[in-house]
Amino acid sequence: MNFVKTMSNNKTNKTNSPSRSRWHKPLVRNIKRVEQSNPNKVQTPQSEFKGGLHIIPLGGNEEVGRNMTLFEYGGDIIILDMGMQFPEEDMPGIDYIIPNINYLKGKERRIKGVILSHGHLDHIGAAPILLHNLSYPLVIGRDMTIAMVKKKMEDFQKGSSQYLKAKRIKSVDEKITLGKFEVEFFDVEHSIMDAVGVIIKTPEGTVIHPGDWTMEKGPVDGKSLTYNHLAKLPSPRILMLESLGAIVGDAGRVSEEEMYRNLQKLIYEAKGKVVIGTFSSQIKRIGHILEYAEKIGKKVALDGYSMKMNMEIAKQLGYVKAHKDTLVSVAEIHKYPENRIIIVCTGAQGEGNAVLSRIITDNHKYIKIKKNDTVIFSSSIIPGNERTIQRLKDSLYRKCDNVIHSDIMDVHISGHCSAQDIQKMLIQVSPQFFLPVYANYYMLKEAEKLAVKTGFPKEKIFVLDNGSILEVKKGRAEVLLKKVDASYVMVDGLGIGDVGEVVLRDRTQLAQDGILVIVAMIDGESGQLRGKVEVHSRGFVYLKSSKDFIGEINVLVKDIISKTSSKDHTTNWGYVKDNLRDKIGEFIFKRTERRPMILPFIVEM
Numbered sequence: 326m327n328f329v330k331t332m333s334n335n336k337t338n339k340t341n342s343p344s345r346s347r348w349h350k351p352l353v354r355n356i357k358r359v360e361q362s363n364p365n366k367v368q369t370p371q372s373e374f375k376g377g378l379h380i381i382p383l384g385g386n387e388e389v390g391r392n393m394t395l396f397e398y399g400g401d402i403i404i405l406d407m408g409m410q411f412p413e414e415d416m417p418g419i420d421y422i423i424p425n426i427n428y429l430k431g432k433e434r435r436i437k438g439v440i441l442s443h444g445h446l447d448h449i450g451a452a453p454i455l456l457h458n459l460s461y462p463l464v465i466g467r468d469m470t471i472a473m474v475k476k477k478m479e480d481f482q483k484g485s486s487q488y489l490k491a492k493r494i495k496s497v498d499e500k501i502t503l504g505k506f507e508v509e510f511f512d513v514e515h516s517i518m519d520a521v522g523v524i525i526k527t528p529e530g531t532v533i534h535p536g537d538w539t540m541e542k543g544p545v546d547g548k549s550l551t552y553n554h555l556a557k558l559p560s561p562r563i564l565m566l567e568s569l570g571a572i573v574g575d576a577g578r579v580s581e582e583e584m585y586r587n588l589q590k591l592i593y594e595a596k597g598k599v600v601i602g603t604f605s606s607q608i609k610r611i612g613h614i615l616e617y618a619e620k621i622g623k624k625v626a627l628d629g630y631s632m633k634m635n636m637e638i639a640k641q642l643g644y645v646k647a648h649k650d651t652l653v654s655v656a657e658i659h660k661y662p663e664n665r666i667i668i669v670c671t672g673a674q675g676e677g678n679a680v681l682s683r684i685i686t687d688n689h690k691y692i693k694i695k696k697n698d699t700v701i702f703s704s705s706i707i708p709g710n711e712r713t714i715q716r717l718k719d720s721l722y723r724k725c726d727n728v729i730h731s732d733i734m735d736v737h738i739s740g741h742c743s744a745q746d747i748q749k750m751l752i753q754v755s756p757q758f759f760l761p762v763y764a765n766y767y768m769l770k771e772a773e774k775l776a777v778k779t780g781f782p783k784e785k786i787f788v789l790d791n792g793s794i795l796e797v798k799k800g801r802a803e804v805l806l807k808k809v810d811a812s813y814v815m816v817d818g819l820g821i822g823d824v825g826e827v828v829l830r831d832r833t834q835l836a837q838d839g840i841l842v843i844v845a846m847i848d849g850e851s852g853q854l855r856g857k858v859e860v861h862s863r864g865f866v867y868l869k870s871s872k873d874f875i876g877e878i879n880v881l882v883k884d885i886i887s888k889t890s891s892k893d894h895t896t897n898w899g900y901v902k903d904n905l906r907d908k909i910g911e912f913i914f915k916r917t918e919r920r921p922m923i924l925p926f927i928v929e930m
């Protein structure tokens with residue numbers, strides 16, 4: 326999946342810190358743990374379970390994103406996906422969340438492999454951190470996926486991709502042995518190249534997991550996929566199914582072919598330049614546009630970091646065949662007649678500083694919208710963004726006569742299943758157990774209802790929470806009482822280290838939650854606090870009416886300084902400041918659910 330942001334998580338998703346550069350520090354320093362919403366359900370990780378196959382979702386079962394599932398059998402562990410939870414990376418003010426791997430601590434040697442279903446960030450985005458923390462286990466995926474992981478690792482920390490131990494899946498017919506697991510693959514259809522379905526075989530059961538998937542009607546490459554062959558796999562078959570489309574009906578759904586026909590017609594007939602806003606994760610679509618442009622002699626300019634990066638990888642692997650002259654930089658578009666230019670960019674969600682918004686608000690250095698241009702929103706609306714997109718469209722309609730979005734013409738399809746697809750899949754695979762996964766809880770429950778409607782026995786459907794353990798043993802399945810820690814792990818930072826975005830994020834934070842400045846005078850010799858700690862607030866709380874609260878912050882500041890400084894001149898003040906930022910931030914968040922920017926100043930006297 327590539328787009329949905331879970332609104333409730335965004336609140337806890339911001340950083341306390343100003344724009345410090347994070348990427349030169351050890352990886353672990355960037356990761357913060359925050360409390361889970363329901364701490365009662367976390368129990369101490371159990372080291373050994375007796376017998377059976379254990380399926381443990383660490384993320385992706387209560388949200389869209391941070392997809393990661395553990396399979397444990399006979400002491401061996403394999404992992405499917407290592408995703409992060411986060412919206413498009415060009416949305417300001419937002420960090421991301423990764424799966425919690427507490428349960429795997431001390432079990433690193435038992436991890437026989439990490440299979441990555443495809444290269445979208447909600448499936449691989451946490452890999453740079455988690456692979457590092459798990460001492461780089463073997464990673465299995467198709468070419469595009471492995472290339473994306475490598476790029477992500479390099480973005481996260483330069484040079485780190487040299488530690489990646491990767492096994493490429495060369496063909497879906499390949500069979501590999503990972504410890505006591507036999508792993509096989511099958512083709513799936515999704516919006517990125519090289520998505521693959523995974524079959525995990527153990528003597529206790531066969532897990533079938535397509536990753537993200539859709540059953541498109543008439544996909545452009547001709548073949549419509551069916552899954553009847555999976556019904557021949559040994560039972561009990563456990564179907565784990567990404568169920569994001571459980572609430573999406575088939576009615577009015579167009580085929581990939583129709584969507585491309587619509588896009589091509591718009592591009593072909595455009596009298597001015599064409600601007601297409603889409604998700605950077607729609608790699609197949611962007612590739613298709615590029616190839617079509619070349620066919621009709623138009624030039625394409627990509628704008629948006631992730632979009633350029635993804636297309637670069639797809640081209641290198643030969644998945645997008647375009648002459649190098651077809652792609653031009655946005656700075657060069659003025660060299661061509663307007664009707665020969667197509668701009669593909671991110672920001673169709675109205676994200677403040679993203680490319681499309683900048684174009685529409687006349688803040689783009691190279692691209693200005695004219696009346697006869699064609700602007701196409703080739704994306705769905707992420708829930709919560711409706712108003713922003715509406716405003717964006719309104720200002721666009723003032724500037725341009727040809728604005729096309731999905732309400733007018735089918736210029737987007739999602740790459741995910743529909744409710745009917747889920748039912749078809751269930752009938753074709755005919756599993757003994759059904760686990761809807763990789764979506765919000767309500768979608769998983771809707772998928773359960775869909776299954777029941779096909780006659781699937783309700784008692785054999787398991788909607789697992791993150792951290793639940795499903796044990797499959799002797800043909801039976803049950804959810805164990807024990808749970809493993811699946812609480813949030815927040816990553817404080819932006820993977821691409823782009824100053825512009827960091828500054829923007831700080832601004833968002835300042836605008837929403839204000840700033841708190843802490844000034845402490847320290848005796849340089851003794852390392853001890855001298856005099857009163859000063860606390861200043863702007864846009865956070867009104868100090869005069871919050872005396873008690875500020876008093877508590879004062880006490881906490883003194884306490885943190887005395888605990889983190891040494892009694893002589895050897896104190897590491899950077900460390901003290903980091904502690905102040907983190908601990909005061911946590912304290913304030915617990916009390917107010919706000920995250921003001923915290924700036925600690927330590928003045929040595």
Ligand SMILES: [Zn+2]
Binds near residue numbers: 326327443515537
């Ligand atoms: Zn995906």
